[in-house]
Amino acid sequence: MEEVMSFMMHAFELAKNLDLELPNMVNNTEILYSSIHEVEKAYSDAKERVMMMLSSSSSSQYNTTTTKGSGSFAQILSHDVFMQKKQHDQIMHAHSMDPLLLIQHPFDVSVFLENEMISGGDDAQMLRSKGKQLVDVQGKETPSSSSRPKQRKNDLEKRIEMFPAPQIGNTEMPPEDGFIWRKYGQKEILGRKYPRSYYRCTHQKLYLCPAKKQVQRLDNNPNIVEVTYRGEHICHKSLTAPSSYPPLPNLLANISASQTQTNISSEMWRPSMNLDLRDGDGSGGGASNLRFGVEYAVAEMADAMFNSGSSSGNSMELLFQPSEDKWEHDEKED
DNA sequence: ATGATTTGACCCGG
DNA sequence: CCGGGTCAAATCAT
Secondary structure (H helix, E strand, O other): OHHHHHHHHHHHHHHHHHHHHHHHHOOOHHHHHHHHHHHHHHHHHHHHHHHHHHHHHHOOOOHHHOOOOOOOHHHHHHHHHHHHHHHHHHHHHHHHHOHHHHHHOHHHHHHHEOOOOOOOOOHHHHHHHOOOOOOOOOOOOOOOOOOOOOOOOOOOOEEEEEEEOOOOOOOOOOOOOOOOEEEEEEEOOOOOOOOEEEEEEOOHHHHOOOOEEEEEEOOOOOOEEEEEEEOOOHHHHHHOOOOOOOOHHHHHHHHHHHOOOOOHHHHHHOOOOOOOOOOOOOOOOOOOOOOOOHHHHHHHHHHHHHHHOOOOOHHHHHHHOOOOOOOOOOOOOO
């Protein structure tokens, strides 16, 4: 029960925060949206916990091996709510929060794109055509003409997204977005309360992946981090994935059917536990090390295991449900 | 030993 | 010249 209370308290806190920050948010719809969404989610989480409890209390003798079709009303209800919540979250994310989708379906979320896009589109191509020397294929710098082969800002397409920031635990943990990032710098920014962290794609060396991101906590609302993406993941395309994702509706259908993808932003909002994966000093470490696909499933599993405790088998049931239609398959090298 | 993070120095555009 | 972005050596983690 304390768990539920904790969830509720968190929801209250978020709502209160939203209330307080509302005047500041009216002209920033992204933040407003994000905040509302998180409040909604917090309550939804609390509700889910209650459902779980209902479920376990009314069918305690069935315990963990309950299989589908034999559940009590509460179980069904709980399952239903869980599904609804998941589906809802995923739809919301698909439309606004998921940078993968943002990259793959920029048309769908154009509201989040900045005006600073560079005509010409393809980053890699653009870099090449601009004669920028990055690194050569062997990974060595190609020294020529005194100046450093450094990409300058504005060379890459820029996309800004708002993510909820963790309030407890390692609050410096950047939002998980499905890619593996390596931190290469941190800087105090003039007029900003919090330092900005710089990340680049881990596969930069191997695959010349130009993707980068900056993570910056907002000063007027530290609960939100502004993530600026630059460049697209060519490594993602070549390594894993789907050079093109299924059309959005299909994707959503797949996700909600398979229940394997984790709601990304929810991972950092777990109110009653500290999900620090490493680095507890909060000194700016902790680049995200989860990757899309497998680890997400693992995270989801861990999430379900921790959160459901001994109360119900529903989550597990969802987790192990066959789902071959995942669109991220492997990380095979070529 | 290898890879990631930290952090001061450096570079460049405005 | 200043500030933002990046480099790279030192350090840390595994």
